[in-house]
Amino acid sequence: MFQYRQTLVRLRLGDSDREIARSRMMGRKKVAQIREIALVRGWLAPDAALPDDAVVAAALMRKEPLPASCVSTLEPWREQIANWYAAGIQGTTIHATLVRNHGYTGSVSAVYRFLHQLVVDNADDVTLRLEFKPAEAAQVDFGAGPPITDVHTGEIFKTWFFVMTLAWSRHQYAEFVRDQTVATWLGCHRRAFEWFGGTVARVTIDNAKCAITRACTYEPEVQRSYGECAEGYSFKIDACPPRDPQKKGIVESGVKYIKGSFLPLREFRDLADANRQLHEWVMGTAGNRIHGTTREMPLKRFADVEKSLLTPLPAVPPQLATWAKVKVHGDSHVQYDYNYYSVPFKLVRQELWLKASDTLVTLYQGIEAVASHVRFKHRGERKTLPDHMPPQAQAWLLKDTQWCLAEAERIGPACAAMVHAMFRDKVLIRMRAVQGVLGLKKKYGVARLEAACSRANHYGTPGLKVVKSILEKGLDLQELLAGFDAMATTYTEGGRFYRQTNTILQ
Known part of the structure; x- marks a missing residue:
């Protein structure tokens, strides 16, 4: 419409079709058509007012259907091509198949133009930006960290970094870890809440196995250990639908920010040194920058408003324990974390729930505790209580x-x-x-x-x-x-x- 009105203005000023076409606004043929319509309707008279956009559109915009030459030669196979594209098959493969099986004579470019039109026709999803109130939500994610060489032992190990970002202020907690186990996941949550000095109403996560045992759009199954953590710290778990990371885009951006701004050109002596540098960076560079979305400093935004609205931490920190289903071996022992713990011999071959805290391992049959052991600190150890063995075995041991x-x-x-x-x-x-x-x-x-x-x-x-x-x-x-x-x-x-x-x- 802008081009049409500019063309009408220049025609009223006396510019020729060639001059208008030379400005690359539109071709001479199109300018000639507009001149003809404008003359008939009296739009080129110097004393006449230019018509409204609706009038110009009604007169100049094309109403008739596209000519046959504008219909894609791939139209007969539209449904089949759409299915192939949805299955992830690339354009060159689709073109080769059409040539081989259907005698298609068109070019690969025609296939790509057709696929582009399919994407445009199916682009009916509209992104909704989520808004959060102070202390309402936090988002959590893991990112791949660098390999770290311990200068004391010479060990080279892979790392990840845990990130929790407050959705309103964008203030964050980050920590390097060596694994993504349930125990590490729970410990990072505890340290993050202690870092902020309180908890939020809900925590948005993806479907990591340390948090969600079965991913589902409507009713995901929460890992029992994480459920107890949420209950102890009074927050609700908000799991993203499968394959939809945009629901936690705030922390996704935080992970990218750490990868792009903190990690490059840094050296770490060990894991403790890496975390020390990361915490200093969070409280310095990251916390005092002008955030691209809020246009405020995250640390100031957090200190001025959000910190006072967080849910206070419980007076007694909840016990963070890992739950796992285990099966009793034929020797009346269960295996957990490469160690073995005995249970009463009558439970051989049955499945039990194992609860492991930092110091204790407890086994349950339903809601009844059937065995309890002090947790081993090193792997490859075995704990056997004589009372758990059958009478003949007890006699033999004695x-x-x-x-x-x-x-x-x-x-x-x-x-x-x-x-x-x-x-x-x-x-x-x-x-x-x-x-x-x-x-x-x-x-x-x-x-x-x-x-x-x-x-x-x-x-x-x-x-x-x-x-x-x-x-x-x-x-x-x-x-x-x-x-x-x-x-x-x-x-x-x-x-x-x-x-x-x-x-x-x-």
């Missing part, structure tokens, strides 16, 4: 070396001597054999077992097999061979075939 020696002493000196001799074996660990010998007391009684051990010791054959054989044959009830000592004397002090050495050598 029958250690000291128990066996004490039990043998109670049976008698011969039994004690045999047990000591069996434990002195330099090749085998004979714990089961010793327990087997002591177990014969139940069947044969103390007296017979002591007699059997005495007989086996006398003949120099201590062991379970010998003692058991003696008891089964009733040899413990017989006296020792009376001639054994005489026979021994025959072979040691001279006898029938005894000869002196000097007589043998003669």
Whole structure:
């Protein structure tokens, strides 16, 4: 419309069609058409007023349908092309398929023009800018941080940075971390609220696994640990719909700002040094800049208005615990964070809820606590409570070396001597054999077992097999061979075939 009115003004001033076309306002053919219409309607008379825009539009704007030459040659395949484009297939592939399967003779540019028109026709979403009141909301996100080399240990590790931005003032909290676990997520929230000195009414997040166990547009499932954190700090969780990060665009911009303004050209000695520099930057450069949207300094905006409106922190900080579903192994233990904790043996193969705080690991069957352990600080450790084991396992665990020696002493000196001799074996660990010998007391009684051990010791054959054989044959009830000592004397002090050495050598 601006071009039409300017053309009419120049025509009234006497400019030729060529002069107007030379200004590249429109072509000579179009100027000639406008001159013809204007002459008929009397618009070029110097004393006549220029018509309104509506009148000009009604006279000059095209009303008839486009000629056939303006209809795309791809129109017959519109629906199929739209489906391909929605599936993410690129234009060159679509063109090649049309040429191969449908004999299409048009160019690739025609395909791209058609795809562009599809995008324009389907662009019916209108972005709505969200407005927030002071202390109403905060937005949270993670960003990829730089690898950091610890100057003390030489370790190189990957990092992320956690960002919480207050939606009204744009003041933020940021922290470098080494992982995105539930425990790290909860700890960052606690430190962020302590940094601000209070909490907000709701926190907008994406669908990270440390916060949302099942992403859904309408009814997402919140991680149990994060739900307890929200309840303890009196804020509500506002999860973005899947694949819609624009709902937390404020913190997205904050992440980009840290990546573009803070991270370049910086060096960090370790994680603590990185966080020290980041906090100084937040309170300095980031907090005192003129924000592009609010046109105020975030730190001043926060201090003057928002800080006093935050929900006060609870008098006693809520316990931040991680919840996880675990399955009881066949050995009556569950695994958590590469450590093992025992539970009552009757729960083998069942699923339990595990609650892990900084110091304690508690296991629940439904709402009933069934086991509790002090949490290990290092990985690869195992905690077993004897009461959690089945009776036979408890009995076996109790029958250690000291128990066996004490039990043998109670049976008698011969039994004690045999047990000591069996434990002195330099090749085998004979714990089961010793327990087997002591177990014969139940069947044969103390007296017979002591007699059997005495007989086996006398003949120099201590062991379970010998003692058991003696008891089964009733040899413990017989006296020792009376001639054994005489026979021994025959072979040691001279006898029938005894000869002196000097007589043998003669």
